[in-house]
Amino acid sequence: MQLTYLFDPLCGWCYGAAPALAWIARTETVSLQLAPTGLFAGDGGQPMDAAFAEYVWQNDQRIRLQTGQPFSDAYHALIFGTPGVAFDSAAATLGLVAIGSTQAGREVEGLSALQHARYVEGRDTADRAVVADVLARAGFAEAAARLAEPDAALRAANRARIEDATRMMARFGARGVPTLVLADDRGARRLPGGILFGDRDRLAAELRAGSGETP
Numbered sequence: 001m002q003l004t005y006l007f008d009p010l011c012g013w014c015y016g017a018a019p020a021l022a023w024i025a026r027t028e029t030v031s032l033q034l035a036p037t038g039l040f041a042g043d044g045g046q047p048m049d050a051a052f053a054e055y056v057w058q059n060d061q062r063i064r065l066q067t068g069q070p071f072s073d074a075y076h077a078l079i080f081g082t083p084g085v086a087f088d089s090a091a092a093t094l095g096l097v098a099i100g101s102t103q104a105g106r107e108v109e110g111l112s113a114l115q116h117a118r119y120v121e122g123r124d125t126a127d128r129a130v131v132a133d134v135l136a137r138a139g140f141a142e143a144a145a146r147l148a149e150p151d152a153a154l155r156a157a158n159r160a161r162i163e164d165a166t167r168m169m170a171r172f173g174a175r176g177v178p179t180l181v182l183a184d185d186r187g188a189r190r191l192p193g194g195i196l197f198g199d200r201d202r203l204a205a206e207l208r209a210g211s212g213e214t215p
Contacts, residue, residue, distance in 0.1 A: 002031045006179040008039040009092035014178045016067035017196035025108045036093045038162035045088030074122025091128040097158045098143035113138035
């Protein structure tokens with residue numbers, strides 16, 4: 001079966017779903033495709049003023065309690081203590097598309113590196129230079145180089161992937177991310193979003209049910 005993961009690299013709930021995504025990526029019967037939606041990129045982003053930072057932090061605490069994912073003191077200092085920091089996923093999204101164009105199949109690993117850099121190390125992954133450095137240190141030197149000086153082909157690929165993901169969200173009535181869409185010989189359908197935040201047995205059962213396999 002094929003699973004498409006609709007996400008944004010600055011989405012806190014997508015970070016909360018990271019352990020489940022890693023588990024899916026290791027599942028041999030699943031072909032996993034990442035679909036960056038651009039939800040918080042460019043016009044979808046905004047300055048991290050005090051009110052918005054407080055909203056983000058409170059939401060992050062709910063994610064931490066539900067998923068166990070860490071949000072460090074360094075990250076807290078980033079969103080509250082860095083003048084001019086932006087909430088904009090354009091650079092991180094472009095970096096992931098660069099990985100897809102240079103080392104296909106490693107985008108989940110790259111997304112994990114960017115999430116760890118932000119939420120654990122407290123690095124500003126809205127900054128393209130920071131994203132390039134994170135990717136280079138994580139073993140994506142070619143993608144980092146492309147991101148440092150993005151050409152027309154990379155920008156076009158980025159637009160195309162975001163447009164494809166946006167159309168998929170509209171087609172399946174997805175109002176936010178993360179969202180999973182399963183496709184097999186019976187067609188395509190959206191899976192319940194909650195399966196990314198429960199136990200692995202439930203996730204495995206949902207995948208079997210979604211694919212028509214016998215439990």
